[in-house]
Amino acid sequence: MPRILVTGATGFIGRRLVPALVEEGHEVRAMTRNAASYDGNGEAVQGDVHDPASLTEPMADVEIAYYLVHSLDDKDFEQKDADAARAFGEAAADAGVRQIIYMGGLGNDDQELSAHLRSRREVEGLLGEAGVPVTVLRAAIVVGDGGISWEITRQLVKKLPAMVVPKWAQTRTQPIALDDVIRYLVGVADHDDAMGRVFEIGGPDQLSYIEMLRIASEVDTGSEVPIITVPVLTPRLSSYWLALVTDVDATTGRNLIDSMGTEVVVSEHSIREIVPGEPLSYAEAVRRALEDSRASDDEG
Template sequence: MSEPLTVLVTGATGFVGRRLVPELIEQGHDVRAMTRRPEQYDGPGEPVAGDVFDRASLTEPLSGVDVAVYLVHSLDDPDFEQKDADAARNFAKAAVACGVRQIVYLGGLGSEEDTLSPHLRSRREVEQLLGETGVPVTVLRAAIVVGAGGISWELTRQLVKNLPAMVVPRWVSTRTQPIALDDVIRYLAGVVGLPEAFGRTFEIGGPEQLTYLEMLQVAAEVSAGHRVPIVRVPVLTPRLSSYWLALVTDVDLTTGRNLIDSMGTEVVVTDNSITELVPGDPVPYAEAVRRALEDHQQD
């Protein structure tokens, strides 16, 4: 384990942040949980007020911080690319002014040789902007994170739960490499304060490369004990797909469309160097699904 550090976690009430804060505390770190409404925060760590869209508000929460974990995105906003770029610039400038030694960022997988969707393109831009002021950035790139409350996983869970059969577009044949939330937390916590990880980008994923269709079928088998009949159609545009998702799930239209735009891009791990710094066997997809379903029932 690395030395005890003062760590700021942005998005501390979000899907990943609320699981990461207790893990970092368990490792002995002094953790600040940044939120726009600290008076409503009831989790572990020290709640601190901060808004990435207001640079002046970031000075106090970042003062004296060794490592800042950046878990912010605006996927539910039609102008998310501009908003996320502005937020990253604000955070990078505040971090360097406060003497932060490392920024840890959770980004998205996808080959630079492919034409990236606006969602994935935005994640890459945020990576670059966070490092522009000179603070070493450690980037972990992931595909779908399987865990209760994750947007991509919620789409999968609700589709399987709500539909006796599915009509699906061609993107269900795209390969991806889902990763259990437990593994994402393990990798994030593992690189915090680790000098060998400074200024590096790592790809993280589970042990299997699956198509979206295979993910849906495994999720159906684990949750209901049987497969869901699926019919593929040649034409179902991202716009129509997003309306379909909004109809049968509680994921909002803008978020659904932004996610679907990314589903035509293959997102698989091509570099396993993260295992040299944070060893361990990743959780298989079926087990990740079981854990996510159990956590959802407990929420």
């Protein structure tokens, strides 16, 4: 089994990916900026993608590296993420890494992409600039406990008896369950047919954001939350509103909201040739996320 490095090991996806890889029998290094406080699976290693010198030791003798970090909470996230991706790709090449695996964002190149989606696309290229093959999984909203987009949905449904949403909330997207994301991430590791390729991943449902809110409300409470659409509610105003009614900060909220006017749906399904299996429905993904959220609340 190859030695694997997971960056962002304490993050939304990383903390679920590490134990899944360990369960498959992989030797896993969990990279975090504070290794001393890490209490999860795998071997904790200290490292920061924004500090290139700190990557040498975690990368030593690693064959596969997962890149699961971003700077969405920073106003200058595009430059920070570009610099970090370039440095990570160079460190991986120097260490002899055979494969980098990255979670990117859905969206066609001929669309007018938001700054968030443009940055995700730029990172894809920069990670492989030094020559290491990059496997990219492009996804829209990942539904799972702790995910920013899911937390926005969950908290809105939980806290508001009715919602006023902007016209762009009618845009279609293709959410995917966290369980399926983990299954795909594990499945492409060290897979010859996945090297240097881009895959689109999503659940079976193409939904507007309004439909997602309604389904989440039905699954959570058994009834639909009333939703009113208004023609004007700018991303800036929307992000301030989210910051008031949820615990998502305005900068992160705005960077995400800027992407929501762009339709992002799966247009090719070649991932199923590499990792067979039917993805979960949005309603089932919501049910599992709510169960995990409640379990986390009980532990807290």
